[in-house]
Amino acid sequence: MAPVVAVEDLRKRYRARDPYVVDSVSFSLEPGEAFGLLGPNGAGKSSIVKIIAGLTRPSSGRVTLLGGSPQDPAARAALGFAAEEPDFPKYLCADEVLDYFGRLLGLPASERRRRVSEALEWSTLAGERRQVRHFSKGMKQRLGLAQAILGRPKLLILDEPTADLDPLGRRDVRDLISGLKAQGTTVLLNSHLLSEVERVCDRVSIMARGKILKEGPVQELVPEGRTLEEVFVQLFDASAQARDAGLPAFIAENQPRPGSI
Amino acid sequence: MPQALAVAKYTLLELTRRRLVFVIVAIGVALVAGLGIAPHVLPGDHTDQDRVIALLTGLQGVVPTAMTLCAFAVGMTVMNHDLDSGAVVSIFAKPISRASYTGGKLIAATGLLLLISAIFTSGSLIVVAANGGSVYGVVFWTCAALAANIVLLMLLVMILTVYINNVVAAALVLVFNYLAAQTQSLHAMVQHNVITDAIARTLVNIAYWGVPHELISNLQRQIMQMQLDTRELVVGATCDGHGSCYNPLDRVPGASGAVDIIFWAGYLVALGLVLFWAVRRKQV
Numbered sequence: 001m002a003p004v005v006a007v008e009d010l011r012k013r014y015r016a017r018d019p020y021v022v023d024s025v026s027f028s029l030e031p032g033e034a035f036g037l038l039g040p041n042g043a044g045k046s047s048i049v050k051i052i053a054g055l056t057r058p059s060s061g062r063v064t065l066l067g068g069s070p071q072d073p074a075a076r077a078a079l080g081f082a083a084e085e086p087d088f089p090k091y092l093c094a095d096e097v098l099d100y101f102g103r104l105l106g107l108p109a110s111e112r113r114r115r116v117s118e119a120l121e122w123s124t125l126a127g128e129r130r131q132v133r134h135f136s137k138g139m140k141q142r143l144g145l146a147q148a149i150l151g152r153p154k155l156l157i158l159d160e161p162t163a164d165l166d167p168l169g170r171r172d173v174r175d176l177i178s179g180l181k182a183q184g185t186t187v188l189l190n191s192h193l194l195s196e197v198e199r200v201c202d203r204v205s206i207m208a209r210g211k212i213l214k215e216g217p218v219q220e221l222v223p224e225g226r227t228l229e230e231v232f233v234q235l236f237d238a239s240a241q242a243r244d245a246g247l248p249a250f251i252a253e254n255q256p257r258p259g260s261i
Numbered sequence: 262m263p264q265a266l267a268v269a270k271y272t273l274l275e276l277t278r279r280r281l282v283f284v285i286v287a288i289g290v291a292l293v294a295g296l297g298i299a300p301h302v303l304p305g306d307h308t309d310q311d312r313v314i315a316l317l318t319g320l321q322g323v324v325p326t327a328m329t330l331c332a333f334a335v336g337m338t339v340m341n342h343d344l345d346s347g348a349v350v351s352i353f354a355k356p357i358s359r360a361s362y363t364g365g366k367l368i369a370a371t372g373l374l375l376l377i378s379a380i381f382t383s384g385s386l387i388v389v390a391a392n393g394g395s396v397y398g399v400v401f402w403t404c405a406a407l408a409a410n411i412v413l414l415m416l417l418v419m420i421l422t423v424y425i426n427n428v429v430a431a432a433l434v435l436v437f438n439y440l441a442a443q444t445q446s447l448h449a450m451v452q453h454n455v456i457t458d459a460i461a462r463t464l465v466n467i468a469y470w471g472v473p474h475e476l477i478s479n480l481q482r483q484i485m486q487m488q489l490d491t492r493e494l495v496v497g498a499t500c501d502g503h504g505s506c507y508n509p510l511d512r513v514p515g516a517s518g519a520v521d522i523i524f525w526a527g528y529l530v531a532l533g534l535v536l537f538w539a540v541r542r543k544q545v
Contacts (some may be wrong), residue, residue: 013543053354056544073356074423081354087346091278092271103267131278147351 002067003028004155004186005052006117010061012047012210020059021047023210029155034187036197036218038232039207045190046084049157052188053081077105077259080153084160084190086144090133091227094125094143097132101250105151119146122172139163145173149180157188160198174200198228206232208239266358268365269372272339276373282334286377289327290384291378297388299378309393310491316392320400324381325407331377333434336418337427339370340540344423352543363540367533370419371412378408395496399483404519406476409525413473414438416532423539441472453512473528476517485513 005028012022022044027034037045050056051063054070068075076087079112088097098119101110120126123146125139131229132140141164158177162170170193191197198203198218205215213235214221222228276282296319300312307315340363343349352362382404389400414434421430448469450456456465517525 050350050545053352055353073358075356076354077356079354079356081351083347083350083354084349088348088351089271089275090342090346090348092277096271096274100267100271101355103270104264104352104357106263106356114488144351151355242341 001031003032003064004066005029005188006062006064007048007052008062009061010024010048010051011220012044012051012056013059015258016119019210021210022051022058025061025207025210027205027212027215029186029188032155032181032184033203034181034189034201036201037188037207038192038194038197038204040236042209043207045207046159049081049159049188051189053079053157078151078154080148080151081154082144082148082156082158082161083143084163085137086140088132088140088143090148090162091131092134093131094123094128094135094146095120096165097143099145100149102150107151115150119150122146122149124215138166138169141165144168145176153185155186155188157190160192161189162191162193170234171198180246194227194229194232198222202226204228206235208236213239262361265361265365265368267479268352268357268362269368272366272369273373275342276335276339276369277335279338279339282331282373285327285330285334286380289323289331289381292323292327293320293381293384293388296323297391308491310458312392313389313394313396314484314491315485316388317396317400317480320385320388321403321484323481324385328374328378328381328407328411329414332374332415333418334436335370335373335429336415337422337431340419341422341427341430344545345427347545348473353545357544359541360537363537366419366499367536369439370415370531374412374415378404378411381407396483399479402516403480404480407476409476410473411533413525413528416529416536420532420536420539421491423536425495425545437472442475444468444472445475449514470524474517474524475519476521476525477514479516480519482510482513482515485510 007028008026010022011020013020021042025044025048026034037048039045047056051058052065052070054065054072054076057071063070065075066078070076070222089100092100095116098116099112099226102116107115117126120128125146128139129247132143133257135143141161145161147157148158156177158173161173165173174196179188180187181200187200189201201218203215203217204221206213206221218228222231276504296316299319300307300315343352353359381400383399386397392514417434417437418427420429421433425428425433444465447456447465451462451465456462
């Protein structure tokens with residue numbers, strides 16, 4: 001079966017004088033699997049998902065999304081993308097945003113109404129009449145997830161989906177990923193929350209400074225009795241340049257006591 | 262096309278919910294109404310002709326200012342808010358081409374500006390009718406020319422907001438618009454042989470074909486003609502010592518001709534293409 005996403009020797013830099021933020025990255029996603037992209041800040045994870053979603057062009061290399069180019073709107077028809085820190089047209093309400101996006105997905109009116117209603121219920125935004133500009137970060141994140149699943153995607157990309165969610169919201173996202181996997185949807189999860197990734201992903205790729213350090217099934221990467229977080233930290237420390245992990249010097253300096261001159 | 266219309270629909274909905282444009286329109290309409298009422302309530306023995314002259318002079322100040330401010334308000338927000346907030350990330354990840362997105366934005370922004378122009382045109386015609394009428398044609402074409410001019414200004418602001426902060430974009434377009442107007446004035450001086458230096462004439466001519474030509478109606482000439490009529494003055498040909506004669510009214514700019522309208526259309530198409538290209542190249 002053809003992979004849902006194939007990334008071959010992908011490189012990306014934003015300006016000619018800058019270093020590559022993604023450097024010779026290759027991987028593929030099979031139908032129905034949940035794939036975790038892990039790495040510290042600046043590892044290049046968000047750049048990769050933006051290239052897969054057609055938002056940014058690669059400097060070199062090849063990306064195939066559902067058999068086509070990510071730049072081709074038709075290839076994005078079966079893509080659901082929940083961005084990191086999502087935002088939406090500020091003066092629209094949640095149901096209007098979903099109706100808007102349903103139209104962009106080409107959903108017929110009756111189906112659009114049904115899905116919008118159900119997505120609002122799922123995201124606990126049903127009955128919310130305020131405009132998006134009055135939403136909290138968590139509400140925007142929920143709306144971001146609702147719009148990502150609106151088109152019943154074959155590939156769902158979640159970029160830090162639980163960053164602004166409360167524990168109940170995180171549980172909902174876990175349940176969502178499990179449910180979609182069961183339906184055959186491929187999930188690409190980009191997250192700092194390694195415990196979440198460990199719970200839901202079949203395979204992970206650990207990145208640092210634009211390169212993949214290690215990739216494989218979670219069971220193979222995480223030995224018995226250890227956690228993904230421990231493996232991640234060990235891998236990252238081994239690849240990172242030596243640095244003094246101590247506190248900044250000014251913290252340890254003697255400070256005058258309150259009231260003294 | 263359905264996707265472009267979806268973008269247009271929700272962009273229009275957003276624009277109608279932003280208060281700034283409506284505050285400008287409301288103030289403009291109130292001022293136009295005030296200009297229409299003023300001659301009836303202010304003391305003095307005014308003829309119909311006096312009232313129309315005063316009214317046209319007033320409209321000449323209020324309507325262009327209000328419509329230009331609306332164009333800036335729309336141009337600054339219509340695309341920039343999506344880009345600035347990151348909303349465009351979720352939109353561009355959907356199966357919509359960037360051309361459809363830009364097309365939808367243009368339909369919404371241009372549609373709103375035309376609606377605003379129609380409001381000011383109707384308002385101006387009503388107050389002219391209430392003050393003796395007779396110059397409906399020139400008022401209509403003045404508003405039509407203004408509508409055409411502000412669409413270009415809005416497009417310029419929209420293009421710049423793809424790259425830079427919308428306030429900076431508006432300031433740059435304001436400066437550009439001023440320079441374009443000055444270039445047009447200089448060009449008129451070249452045409453009337455006020456500027457005679459060959460190098461200066463060449464430079465002005467080159468600059469003239471680089472900036473958009475503001476479309477104008479016969480309003481200015483009409484006002485002057487009415488002022489002369491009021492004073493029962495007859496302007497005849499004036500001849501200089503070298504035997505060349507001209508009518509002073511000819512020195513007052515007349516309505517834009519076909520060349521200016523074609524140039525405006527060409528500029529519109531060129532700016533539209535630049536906007537499509539800018540959005541297509543935008544990495545979000």
